[in-house]
Amino acid sequence: MLNSETIKSRNNVKIIGSGPKTLLFGHGFGCDQNMWRFLTPYLDAQFRIVLFDYVGSGNSDISQYDKQRYKKLEGYALDVIEVCTTLELSDVVFVGHSVSSMIGALAAFERPDLISKLIMVCPSPCFLNFPPDYQGGFDKEDLQELLSLMDKNYIGWADYLAPLVVGNANSAELIGELSGSFCSTDPVIAKNFAEATFFSDYRFLLKKIKQPTLILQSQDDALADVSVGEYVKQEIETSSLIVINAQGHCLQMTHPEIVSESIINYIQ
Template sequence: MSETLQSKPCHSALITKRNNVKISGKGSQTILLAHGFGCNQNMWRFVLPHLEKHFNVVMFDYVGCGNSDFSAYQESRYQHLEGYALDIIEICDELNLQSVIFVGHSISSTIGWIVADQRPELFSHMVSICPSPCFINYGEDYQGGFERSDLEGLIQLMDKDYIGWGNYLAPMVVGAGLPKIDANVDENDQLINELLTSFCSTDVTYSKPFAQATFFSDCRKLLPKISHPCLLLQSSNDALVDVSVGEYTQQKLKNAELKIIEANGHCLHMTHPMHVFDHIQSFIEND
């Protein structure tokens, strides 16, 4: 069961500044975009122009990421995914948002499920891009993709060689080195360098707790509690999240559909933005 953290009173102007909230677009429905670990709201720029034509779009940076207010960082709060979920809750409350379409990349999918469990009225639909409720292998019952010891070694590398850690993780996230599925997709060094810069531009003081919360959380028991219509977008070739994890997640959620996109890597919104937009639009229109 997820822990419920209490929000401290904060003026809306401070919330929007704290989380670097940006609002754009037009439409009767609001869509809230939540970036993944090591990323920031700029990662949505490839799909943003398409979304802005149909939705009121809200983007933000978690505290400790991107251009958020790092002075607002609270160590005890952001050691747990619930602390990041509270960022979303406070943003929604201060902007008077309810029944929004939530789109989460990677661990933000899990953070979104925490929010949906605590405050179900905030979301109408949920879209998860390459989600994983747990990255750790638990015998034959669940294969999250990694042994705990391997993840512990990855976290230790952050302290010993932060740049080396980024150089290891960034190509894995982008999907570089895997056989190309679509010759028209440009999976080059540009995205790797962008992710590497994003990973390593944040002080390890802020990124390490988020990494630990990301890779060591087990939120599988949360899935059956979520009743919102959910769309899961999964890469066919993702070194971080296997297709079997997407299938598991779909089975455990009450109302979910899974779409497999023929692609490499963990960032479909960056490498295949039109595929992501088309699936989101179809999901909302056909619900």
């Protein structure tokens, strides 16, 4: 069992702001806690905010990376649980971007005493298509091709994926930042996380979520169509869905005012 200081340094835990309610922010694949910096200034006067990096991302302690643990999202959910218990948190609102929505849901299902509400920013329980019942957005072959590009040309892969994720209509600066973030992650770790993200299917989990859940969905998202947000809403009994008139998969970076307002209104 790791001690609390090891867990804090392992996940590069930072605490900002103050308030009676704690928000715990989980970043998406290829990102780190820095991606929340557009959003936190709108929230840190009212909430205590806990930021962290998953092992292998950002300024986490890469020496703690365990391929076996992190080959499935459950390993990352264990990070979330350990951060909560280390900081003695309970009744937390978990704000997850993209794949972190499912990581947060796994942690919330495992430890409902720690997480009382979920906020999912552009979630997807499954990126794969299973016609005719479910359209996650990608055929298996497309994703296998994308991952084989990671092996052949890592920079090219990052430059291809970043505009798709951020949305071409958004600033070149944000696209460049995401591409740089992809490139700064160890390629072996990135591929492992990509496989855990894009080839997993957590649709079964949604019906088990009992926490009130807010889903924030982008109107035009190349990675998760509005129909995916509607599917998540339909499956989580205690959820509500807000579709934001925006392009891209990173609403917390491109539309922080709208996202923060939605969070404040939901929690209050």
